[in-house]
Amino acid sequence: MKQLDYQSLYKAAVTSVVSIYRDPGQRGAGSGFFYDDTHLLTNEHVVRDRDRVDIRFHDGSWETGTVVGSDVYTDLAVIRVSDSPTEATPLQIAGGTAYPQPGQPVAALGNPLGLDGSITTGVVSGIDRSMPTSGGFAIPDTVQTDSPINPGNSGGPLITAVDDTPGTNEGYPVVGVNRAKSGENIGFAISARVISEVVPELITTGRYRHSYLCVQTLDVTPRIAKANGMDAARGVIIVNVRQQTGGDQLKPSHQKRRIEEAAVPVGGDVIVGIGGQSVRSHEELTRRLLTETEPGNPIKLDIVRQGREVSIQTVPAERPVTAGDRKRAADSSTTIPIN
Known part of the structure; x- marks a missing residue:
C-alpha cells in the first residue's frame, strides 16, 4: 500500500x-x-x-x-x-x-x-x-x-x-x-x-433483528474473579436476568461479598465464551452477538458456574425495537x- x-x-x-x-x-x-x-x-x-x-x-x-x-x-x-x-x-x-x-x-x-x-x-x-x-x-x-x-x-x-x-x-x-x-x-x-x-x-x-440475551452484565474485575473463585479476571458476570426465550437458562448473581473493602457480585454465571470464541469484556460480548448470531438460532455459551467452566446452549431473543423505529x-x- x-x-x-x-x-x-x-x-x-x-x-x-x-x-x-x-x-x-x-x-x-x-x-x-x-x-x-x-x-x-x-x-x-x-x-x-x-x-x-x-x-x-x-x-x-x-x-x-x-x-x-x-x-x-x-x-x-x-x-x-x-x-x-x-x-x-x-x-x-x-x-x-x-x-x-x-x-x-x-x-x-x-x-x-x-x-x-x-x-x-x-x-x-x-x-x-x-x-x-x-x-x-x-x-x-x-x-x-x-x-x-x-x-x-x-x-x-x-x-x-x-x-x-x-x-x-x-x-x-x-x-x-x-x-x-x-x-x-x-x-x-x-x-x-x-x-x-x-x-x-x-x-x-x-x-x-438484534440478538438479545435478556441479561445485564458487568466486566469481571480481579475482585469479582477472586470472590467467585476464578483464577483470572475474564468474561462478564450476569447480575440481572429478564425473561429468557429458550434453551438453557442463565443464572444471575443474588448476593454480594466484600473483597478489599468493595462489595462485588457473587454466584452469577460468568460468560467467558460464545460460539467457541473467547469473551473478555462486555464490548466483546455485544460485538459477537451483533455480528455472529441471529435471534431464534441456538448459540453455545461457555460459562463459569459455581467455580466450574461448563458449556450451555441458549436461544437469544430478538431485541425489542421502539415504536417509532x-x-x-x-x-x-x-x-x-x-x-
Missing part, C-alpha cells in the same frame, strides 16, 4: 458525500455518503421520524430521498435516491485487512455546522469501543478517533488515508460512519464491520413487510 496525501483523498471521495436536510430551508441535519448507486448511508438520528429528506449533492443539485431502513441500536439508516450526479459514486466499505487499526491516519468528511464539503484529519485512537447513547444502550464495535467530529458531521464517512487503487475512490475504504463527539479530541464512528452486517438488511427488509420501518418502501 502507498500512503497518499489528504488532498488526494479529498478529491477522490468528496463528490460522494452529501448534506441531509430534515426540513426545507433549514440548516442541514447531518451528512451521508453513497453506499451503492441508489442508496445513501447515514445515522439513524439524522433522519429520525422522517420518511423523506432533502439531499444536497456536492455539485449543488438537490434530490428528495426516501428513508428505506433504519436501526436505532447501531444508529444507521439508509436513504434511497432516484437520481444523482454521475460523479457521486459509491465509497468502498473496509473489510478484512482494511479494518482500522490504532494509529492509522484517517479523515472525516461531511458538513459540520452547515459547512458543506469539509474535511478533518486525525488517527484511529482505538477500536472495539462500546459507545453509550442517550437512549440507555451502547453501540458496540465503534471506532474512536481524534479527527474532529462536530454537529453536522454525523452520518459522514471516516475514511482511511491509505490508497492501493490510485485514480479512484475505491482505494480509500470507509472505516466508519461518523456519529458524535464525546469530548475534547474524542470522536466515534460506527465501524465498517457493523456497517457490513447491518446495512444489507436495512436495504432489503427495512430493519435489523418499528413504524418507520413498516411505512418505508421495503420488499418484506414488518409483522
Whole structure:
C-alpha cells in the first residue's frame, strides 16, 4: 500500500458525500455518503421520524430521498435516491485487512455546522469501543478517533488515508460512519464491520433483528474473579436476568461479598465464551452477538458456574425495537413487510 496525501483523498471521495436536510430551508441535519448507486448511508438520528429528506449533492443539485431502513441500536439508516450526479459514486466499505487499526491516519468528511464539503484529519485512537447513547444502550464495535467530529458531521464517512487503487475512490475504504463527539479530541464512528452486517438488511427488509440475551452484565474485575473463585479476571458476570426465550437458562448473581473493602457480585454465571470464541469484556460480548448470531438460532455459551467452566446452549431473543423505529420501518418502501 502507498500512503497518499489528504488532498488526494479529498478529491477522490468528496463528490460522494452529501448534506441531509430534515426540513426545507433549514440548516442541514447531518451528512451521508453513497453506499451503492441508489442508496445513501447515514445515522439513524439524522433522519429520525422522517420518511423523506432533502439531499444536497456536492455539485449543488438537490434530490428528495426516501428513508428505506433504519436501526436505532447501531444508529444507521439508509436513504434511497432516484437520481444523482454521475460523479457521486459509491465509497468502498473496509473489510478484512482494511479494518482500522490504532494509529492509522484517517479523515472525516461531511458538513459540520452547515459547512458543506469539509474535511478533518486525525488517527484511529482505538477500536472495539462500546459507545453509550442517550437512549440507555451502547453501540458496540465503534471506532474512536481524534479527527474532529462536530454537529453536522454525523452520518459522514471516516475514511482511511491509505490508497492501493490510485485514480479512484475505491482505494480509500470507509472505516466508519461518523456519529458524535464525546469530548475534547474524542470522536466515534460506527465501524465498517457493523456497517457490513447491518446495512444489507436495512436495504432489503427495512430493519435489523438484534440478538438479545435478556441479561445485564458487568466486566469481571480481579475482585469479582477472586470472590467467585476464578483464577483470572475474564468474561462478564450476569447480575440481572429478564425473561429468557429458550434453551438453557442463565443464572444471575443474588448476593454480594466484600473483597478489599468493595462489595462485588457473587454466584452469577460468568460468560467467558460464545460460539467457541473467547469473551473478555462486555464490548466483546455485544460485538459477537451483533455480528455472529441471529435471534431464534441456538448459540453455545461457555460459562463459569459455581467455580466450574461448563458449556450451555441458549436461544437469544430478538431485541425489542421502539415504536417509532418499528413504524418507520413498516411505512418505508421495503420488499418484506414488518409483522
